[in-house]
Amino acid sequence: MKVRIVTLGCKLNFAESSALMNTLLSRGYERAKDGEEADVVIVNTCTVTDTADHKDRQAIHRLRRENPNARLIVTGCYARLKPQEIAQMVEVDHVVQKPLERFVPARSKDDRTRCFLKVQDGCNYFCTYCTIPMARGRSRNAPISEVVQQARLALQEGAKEIVLTGVNIGDFGRSTNEQFIDLVKALDDITVYDTDNNIINYRIRISSCEPNLLLDDIIRFVASSEHFAPHFHIPLQSGSDEMLRIMHRHYDTALFAERIHTIRQLMPHAFIGVDCMVGVRGETEQRWNEYLRFVEGLEVSQLHVFTYSERANTRMLTMPLEVVSQQERDRRSHILHKVSENKLRQFYLKHQGEQRWVLWESRNNRGQMFGFSDNYIKVSRPFSQDKVNTFELVAL
Numbered sequence: 001m002k003v004r005i006v007t008l009g010c011k012l013n014f015a016e017s018s019a020l021m022n023t024l025l026s027r028g029y030e031r032a033k034d035g036e037e038a039d040v041v042i043v044n045t046c047t048v049t050d051t052a053d054h055k056d057r058q059a060i061h062r063l064r065r066e067n068p069n070a071r072l073i074v075t076g077c078y079a080r081l082k083p084q085e086i087a088q089m090v091e092v093d094h095v096v097q098k099p100l101e102r103f104v105p106a107r108s109k110d111d112r113t114r115c116f117l118k119v120q121d122g123c124n125y126f127c128t129y130c131t132i133p134m135a136r137g138r139s140r141n142a143p144i145s146e147v148v149q150q151a152r153l154a155l156q157e158g159a160k161e162i163v164l165t166g167v168n169i170g171d172f173g174r175s176t177n178e179q180f181i182d183l184v185k186a187l188d189d190i191t192v193y194d195t196d197n198n199i200i201n202y203r204i205r206i207s208s209c210e211p212n213l214l215l216d217d218i219i220r221f222v223a224s225s226e227h228f229a230p231h232f233h234i235p236l237q238s239g240s241d242e243m244l245r246i247m248h249r250h251y252d253t254a255l256f257a258e259r260i261h262t263i264r265q266l267m268p269h270a271f272i273g274v275d276c277m278v279g280v281r282g283e284t285e286q287r288w289n290e291y292l293r294f295v296e297g298l299e300v301s302q303l304h305v306f307t308y309s310e311r312a313n314t315r316m317l318t319m320p321l322e323v324v325s326q327q328e329r330d331r332r333s334h335i336l337h338k339v340s341e342n343k344l345r346q347f348y349l350k351h352q353g354e355q356r357w358v359l360w361e362s363r364n365n366r367g368q369m370f371g372f373s374d375n376y377i378k379v380s381r382p383f384s385q386d387k388v389n390t391f392e393l394v395a396l
Contacts, residue, residue, distance in 0.1 A: 009046025
């Protein structure tokens with residue numbers, strides 16, 4: 001039986017899809033090759049926005065055309081929130097919902113260089129615009145000992161970079177009475193040897209972490225760590241304190257700015273990515289202008305801009321708030337994208353010529369290979385098979 005898994009959405013979905021594929025392979029299935037018709041097609045979906053839902057449906061339509069005789073199965077967040085809508089699609093044979101009551105470990109193995117390691121799932125925050133707690137359930141995790149074992153296996157299998165993923169990873173430990181900082185320290189302390197008994201070098205990146213949970217102790221530890229990369233991804237969502245209250249975020253702009261300042265004090269070279277949402281209900285012209293001024297003044301490296309879309313069963317739809325037109329949402333999104341482009345350009349220029357450790361990836365793109373520095377600057381060089389999955393000190 002030939003199987004294909006198509007993944008949409010976040011790094012967490014990719015980790016879960018990879019774990020599912022490896023389970024199927026261990027049970028006798030074969031991975032369908034590119035262009036080969038599969039017997040079973042699994043679509044792991046995202047539902048963070050209306051656009052994500054649209055991409056899910058497009059993928060389902062396309063995969064049915066490409067695999068007319070396959071058994072087509074849909075799972076993931078879209079399947080959790082709108083199973084009946086998906087079941088009515090003529091292309092779909094089965095809708096499978098992931099469990100919400102327990103933590104299911106997962107790690108990706110498809111990329112030899114990088115491993116996405118699931119350390120946490122679910123969220124207890126219930127922001128007024130968000131459906132993720134309904135799709136993913138409450139915050140939960142495996143104990144530190146199990147996560148460390150998963151990381152150790154990934155390194156033994158050849159990964160040189162581990163990316164910690166989850167819905168709200170800073171909330172790690174809620175179901176095991178542990179703390180995220182304890183997990184960070186335990187992962188930093190891993191020692192793995194190769195077949196020649198040499199210590200394997202590796203690095204770890206922290207994916208998106210809420211600013212109220214990215215404590216100073218964590219930042220200080222990363223700054224002094226041998227293995228954790230100077231790379232942070234911090235959700236902001238709005239630069240207006242009034243909007244943050246409306247959205248039921250757990251911080252204000254002062255706390256957010258303080259986190260950025262602490263990182264810059266300890267790691268001037270760190271890459272800082274920031275999630276920004278635009279066009280949310282209640283984002284008046286005054287609040288938008290506050291938001292824009294705040295973001296422009298942040299010493300960050302890049303913005304990840306998302307345009308708000310109304311999601312059924314969210315509290316925001318019941319609140320008496322001004323609705324931002326789609327045209328205005330698009331305009332504000334365009335402005336923040338331009339701000340992001342400028343910040344990323346300035347970040348690259350600031351570190352041009354510095355020597356930093358780069359991990360080279362396996363893809364051969366017209367004779368070139370690419371890699372990322374520890375502070376997430378992308379560089380290239382002529383392809384060399386011997387360099388794949390190795391660290392090299394290079395001038396940026």
